[in-house]
Amino acid sequence: MQIIINQELRDYIDPLTTHEYLALERSLLKEGCRDALVLWGETLIDGHNRYAICQKHHIPFQTKQNDTFQSVEDVMLWMIDNHLARRSVSSFQRGVLALRKKEIITTRRKDKSSKEKAAEAELAAKEPDPVSVETRDDIAKVAGLSKPAVAQIEKIRKAATPELVEAVRAGTISINTAATISSLPSEQQVAAVAGGKKELQQAARQLRQVRTPRVSGEATAASADANGGATESAAVSSSQSTSASTPEETSEIERLRSENQTLKQQIAELTAQLIAVQAQ
Known part of the structure; x- marks a missing residue:
């Protein structure tokens, strides 16, 4: 045959x-x-x-x-479910498969007519789909992972270089470490992967350290903005909650904003330097 x-x-x-x-x-x-x-x-x-x-x-x-x-999409869905049922599939691959399933189902539902969608909703109400993948909660259940892990896998799929994806897929590094490293520019990701497991772990540790908020006065406000936390510092938010600000408060806000931007730039430069040194 x-x-x-x-x-x-x-x-x-x-x-x-x-x-x-x-x-x-x-x-x-x-x-x-x-x-x-x-x-x-x-x-x-x-x-x-x-x-x-x-x-x-x-x-x-x-x-x-x-x-x-x-259709071929039917086959793909079957292949996904078939692999998800295997114990040998890694956590990272389980997350990737569940996300692929979501993409197929989402695309199909967009292409359906309103009458087909209504009929599907009625059927779902009577017979809920045990492997629905509408939300991140559903994806996590299908993959047998936590929601944070699914979020990290989504980040890896979007931002990681092929080299970094292969490292996490092969089990060289954890999903958490790969998600952290994927926030670096592509060339720095490649350099970190080339340095091996210890290099990747150290780079991730350094990134986490520079992103950890400091617990003191103005440093807390600067860190919150530099690391993607609140859009303004605690001092700025506090001042905005009042109906009016004094000239002194306005001046302090502007000073903090300026320091925030400076710190953010310094962190980016320091991170790049650390990765470059480790890659040598």
Whole structure:
């Protein structure tokens, strides 16, 4: 029987790491291919790595059909659920898969007519979807993760370089560390990854230290603005809550704003210097 490889489906689930691929190859050589490859018609939808290894070493394998799908998106959703059910999938990959599921479902619902949406809402009220992915809460439940972890994975997907993504996917660093490093410019992310696990952890620690608010007078106000906290310092907010400000208060506000901007710039420069030094 002819087996067709759909490149989009093959690449939809992240490839195995080198270690994982070699472990699978050893297992197949020793025990054979015990699980059947799953086909949709002639298209392979589950078992791409096993198929490649079996072809390479002429290992016999079985196939089975799943003809319940109406579209490639249906297949993708099935692939996601299939991988989420596997215990070997890492926390990071579980989060990525759940977010991909949300993207497919969201796109589908945007394309539906108002009549279809009404019918779907009525059905959902009668039979709630146990794996809904409407909100971050739902995504966290589907992935088996906390909401903060999902937020960090979203940040990594949006801002991390391929090198940093590979580091967290391979388990070199934690999701938390990768999310912190992803706030750096791309070249600094690459340099940190090149330095290895200790370099990444140290860079993340340094970033967290410069972002920690200070607990004293004007420093607290400056840190809040420099680190993305309140848009104005505590002193500014307090003064704005009153109906009028004295000239002295106005002058103090402007001085604090100026110091905030200066501190923010110094923090950015210091962070860049620390990363550059560690990368040498």
